[in-house]
Amino acid sequence: MRRQDIVQRLGRLLLFAGVLAVLGGRGLVAQTTTGTIRGYVKDQNGAPLSGAQVQATNVATSVARSTTTGSDGSYVLPGLSPGTYDVIARHIGNSPARRRIVVQIGATLLADFALPAGAVTLAPVVVQAANPAETRTSEVATNVTPLQIQQLPTPSRNFLDLAVLAPGVTVTEDRIGGVSRTFTAGGQPSTSVNIFVDGSSLKNDLTAGGVTGQDASKGNPFPRGAIQEYRVISQNFKAEYQKASSAVITATTRSGSNTWTGSVLYGYQNKSFVALDSFQRATPKFSKPAYSRSLLSASVGGPIQHNRLFFFGAYEGNYQNRSNLVDFGAIPAGYPALTAVNFPQYNGNFGSPFRETMLFGKVTYAASSTSSAEVSFSNRHETDVRDFGKVNCPGFVCAFTEAVNYRQNVSIGQVRYNMFKGPWLNETKVDYSRFRRNPSPNTPGLPAQIYQWNNQDHVIGSNFSTQDFIQRRVGIRNDLTYTGFRAHGEHVIKVGASFDFVTYDVFKGNDETPRFYYRDTVTTRGLYGYATPYQLIYGTGNAKLKKNNNEFGWYAQDDWSPSPQLTINLGIRWDFESNMFNASYVTPQMVIDTLTRYNDSLPTPLDLSQFISTGSNRKPFYGAFQPRLGFSYALDPESRTTIFGGWGLYYDRSIFDISVDETLKLTHPTYTVSFADPDSTAKPGETTWNNSYFTADKTTLDALAHTSGKPEAWLIGKNVKVPRSRQWNLGVRRVMGGGDYTLTATLSAVRGENQLTLNWANFGLKPDGSCCVSFDLGPHGFSNFIYSANNAKTWYDALQVQVDRPYRRSANNIGWGGGISLTYATRSLQGVDGLGDVFAFPNALNIPHHPANDEKTHIVANWVMDVPYASGFLFSGLITLGSGFLQDVGCPLRFCGAGYERGGFTPERVGFIIPNAFAYRNVDLRLAKDFPNISGTTMRVTLDLFNAFNYQNLGCFDTGSKTNLSFGHASCVVSDPRRLQVGAEYTF
Incomplete structure (x- = not known):
């Protein structure tokens, strides 16, 4: 029997077992x-x-x-x-x-x-007294407590911010002008992570970011006021967690209790509360752009029926009024066509509003002494007008008309029913989620014009693209735990299965706004003088695609304690998706004909049996078996010193957006039309300019593009692999100070592999390793052949040290708690130039194993403390220190030859307690004052100071060549300057 047949039969057997677990299980809470x-x-x-x-x-x-x-x-x-x-x-x-x-x-x-x-x-x-510390887990995990969520300073109440308390986890900087908030761990890209809220996965199947709503969004993935606490597991998580080869965050929401309680919170910041950075101070007559931010939160919870039925609801709002400066600067003289454009009319400060509203509601029912039920719903809606001026602009400067209106909506509904009797515990969960990502031009209907001078693009007109991604998911999950089995010790046996029925609705109208490019002179083409465009880029055709995907997961695990001091965690997981890579895709005949005819002429000839899809030969992957093993051994009866470790295999998934492009690059291609200079006759491959072409009318542009442009063909291999990682760790955990302190030291390693890359078949390197040899596909109807490979790999090795002390009050009613984590890590990758890259030009095999641009040393400290002799005052803070990101010098050898040095530049380091140790320093502080309790209510005022010492964390370094006079000089900061935020909170 073939190995593939064996794997498929075993997969079907596990599928059948999973069905039994769902339909015949007697109940569990995950x-x-x-x-x-x-x-x-x-x-x-x-x-x-x-x-x-x-x-x-x-x-x-x-x-x-x-x-x-x-x-x-x-x-x-x-x-x-x-x-x-x-x-x-x-x-x-x-x-x-x-x-x-x-x-x-x-x-x-x-x-x-x-x-x-x-x-x-x-x-x-x-x-x-109970030992407050968890000492016997084999996971590399950090719990973020309700007190830390409520009291530690975070700029925008994004609950992801405090994931940095976990060693090895990096969270995107929260900046006033930022556009994205994601987290990463283990030297892997953000697509490899996952978040679970009340057991429901927030995985983004469609686009990047790892989590629904976090692809190119600065918003909060879930209302912070509804989060009770969460756990960041950066390594060795158990088999019950799915769709992640890096870190996972698992959060639980708040519930009502037997007492009605609630709160209303307001935080405010404006431009007067924001200092200038060093570059702004050095700019003559610099004027702060308009800016204000209001953070609102409200929650209420209590009993509908005492001891039986409870309600909790929360609202969260993040409303920002920002503005971006548009300044096209000095316009080159001597060009009447440029003068006629009248660039100064586009200059000025223009509003860039961000609006996010989140709602959450939950009803909990204690049905009996052996069962409970829960119904919850959450909704997140946001709009963000952005990407103009010099902020995330696809050029040097963009007019306000080029702004994009980025709309997102995430809705999740969930029903859970729990049963527990004797040694049995069961949970059944049904959920529905809908995620919509819809960026579109804020000012539609204008042709885009890109004027190029000083090697920079200056953009006016509408934003280039309209997209509308919708992901709908209906999920069923059942988990079953049995604690009554005892054989050579105590066992906690757990099995579970989940079914997800997912629909992807995609509209990807990339480049539907025509882009006309202008410049003075185009090499080998002629003199244009900005009078007429030399090039048009325009996308047209059918931009819609709708597909279904069925996802199934099954796991079994046993937490076995052969003795009171030893626990062994044994687990196995299997995941399956019916349509991760658009299995029904059929390669068009025109692509097959061209490939067959010219394959031997390509610099990278392809195995046609791999890259020609018939609609039935791209089989789903059945081999996602994931064994996971962990242990913990207490060296003393009180479990004060514990050795722990683990090893596991973890499969992630590839985003469906890549498979979308395999279809839409041909049904909705982007064409490039070259125009002859105004004083010459059109050469082969050129079109004579006509003023009627300057339009956004699709009829005119479609006729022009189809006669001149060439589409691009993407080819996904039939045996495309699923990304995965192998992880192992070994550590020691020690409880000290009478149980007040927990010290953890861990050696961690992660090896990521099978990460998908896109490569060029019609380009290759020369024999000396320089770029490039090519085969011109233009005369044969195509611009490029892009093919998939799974050659990208990552390496991560780290020493992680963590000390924690839970907040605890002393006899004199003064309390404090805090922690510090240190990560010393090396990260490297192969097959791509940068972490998270998908494209590898000309192909991944030409990009060797090299250091990743990341920092080796990272320290995060936090504390919450009562202020002695100052009744009602609470002081808290968060300190982040980093040794600085290694950066490459020059550009890759295949492009620039000698002088390239991977990781050859490290920013200058300065002191923070330790001299010359850190290139990144940030201290966030919060002071809160509670006023006397009146009739069970409390009023609190807060002052938050972010980057309290106004450290200038430099970035945008010139690393082009060590011979440059400006080599190593910075031209921006990577964190915002000092910011003050005031707030008030009323609780009852």
Whole structure:
């Protein structure tokens, strides 16, 4: 039997097993959104107590869960919603004991009980302190607590900001003029991450960014006021997590309790609160552009029916009024055509508003002592008018008419039903999500004009493209946990399956705004003098595509404790998608004919059996089996010192946008039309200019493009691979200071592979490695043949050290908590020039293993503390330090020859406590004052100071050549200058 047949049959077997898990499971709550308490109940002499009852009662809702101990005295309470619990252990003939324990999302906490001989029933309980630290996990994970979410300074209330508390995780800088917020980890691109909210995946199948709504958006993926807490798992996450080969964030939302509570928050910042950076100060007569930002948040939650039915709702708003300066500067003299354009009419400050509104609602029902249900809905809507002036402009400067209106909408609805009885725990979840990404010209209907001088583009007219991506997902998930199996120790066995039925609706009208290019002289073409365009770029045709994709995942895992000090985590996961790469695509006959006829003439001849798709020969990938192994071993009975480690294989997915272009590059091609100079006769391949061509009318332009331009053909291989990573880690965790401090040191390694790249078949390198030899496809009806490969790889090796102290008040009612993390890492890649690149010119095989442009040392510190002798004052902060990003000197050898040095430049380093250690420094501070409690309500005022010391973190370095006088000089800053933000919050 062929290996492929074996794999497919095994896949079908797992699919059948998954169906049984969904349809026949007796119930579970996934660890993706909950926590676990486990431990042993013994008598005063250390003998195990079999049949003891252990009950955990949620302090906020009075909802209780209970279990009984096994013959060895062990117990497990999985699937607990994060929160504070009173845990009571009882056994006939012994006095009961109680602990108050804070359960965190994704965490497994140890709570052992020693019950002295005594009363048979309701004697007074013995209160014992619980170890607050999670010591026995094999995951490389960091929990972001409710206190940190509420109190640490973050500029725009984006809950992603605090993911930086996890070692090895990088979050895009939050800037006033920023356009994107993503996070990365493990030396892999942002497409490799995932976020789970209440167990629902926010994976973006369609476009980049990894998470729905984060592709080219500065918005918040979820309302921060609705997030209770979250966990960042940067490595060795268990088999229940899917669609990520890098880090995952799993978050749980807030719920109502037995007391009605709520809050209203407002934060404000304007241009008067923002300092100037060094480049702005050096600009004569620089005037701050208009800017203001209002952050609003409101939430309310409480009982609809006491102890049974609860409601929680939240609203979040981020409303920014920015403006960008448009200044075309000095216009070259002596060109009447340029004078006639009247560029000064486009100069000035123009508004760039950003609007984001988010809503969340949730109803929780404690149906009985053994079941619960939950219904929730969230919506995120945003618009962003941007990409003009010199901010993210596709040129040197763009007129306001070139702005894009970036619209996004993300809606998620979810129904969960949980059942728990004895050792069984089950959760069934059904969810629906809709994600829409819709950038379009803010001023439509104008031809775009690009005037080129001083090697720079100056753009007027409409934005180039209109896109409308819609991803709809209906998901069903069931997880089943069983804690009653004991064989050579205690087992927590968990299996689960998920089905997602996904629809992709795509409209990708790239380049539908005609772009006319002007310049004085075009080499080998003639003298134009800006009077007529020398080139037109224009896209037309059918820009629509609709496809379905069915996604299935199945997993099984066993947390096995052969002894109280050793836990082994065994897991296996399998994922399958029916249409990740547009399996029904049929290569057009004109592409087949040209490829067949001229394949041997191409610098990179292709295996035609791989790249000609018949609509049935591009099979789905059945081999996404992902074994995962972890362990933790406590060196002492109290688990104060623990050694842990893990290894695993993790499959991600390729974004569907690449497969979209395989179709649309031919049904909606972009044409390039070359115009003859006004004083010459058109040569072969050129068209004589006519003023009637300067229009946005599709009829005229379609006729012109089809007679002159050539489309581009994309070819996705039939055996295209799915990106994946191999991860392993080994670490030690130590609880110190009577349980106040936790020190963790981890050696981590990640190897990413099979990352998809796009290559040119009609270009190749010369024998000496320089660029390029080519085959002109123009006479044969095409501009390029672009083919796929899976040659991109990444390497990540790191030492990660973390010290944490949870916030805790002392006897004098003064409390503090904090932490610090250090990452020392090396990152490298192969097959692409930069992390996250898809295109590899001319092909990935010509780009060798080389250092990634990233920094080696990164430190993040945080703290929250009561101010001594100042009642009601709370002081918190976040410090970020980095050694600076390595940067290449020159350009790649294949383009520029000698003088190229990978990672050959490091920015100048300055001091922060340690002399000459850091090229990046940032200190964010917050001071909050709570006014006296009046009738159960509290008023708070806050002052946030971001980049408090106004550090100038330089960027845009000249790294072209070490012989340049300006080599190493910066021309921008990579973080905003000092900013003040004021706020107020009312809670009840």
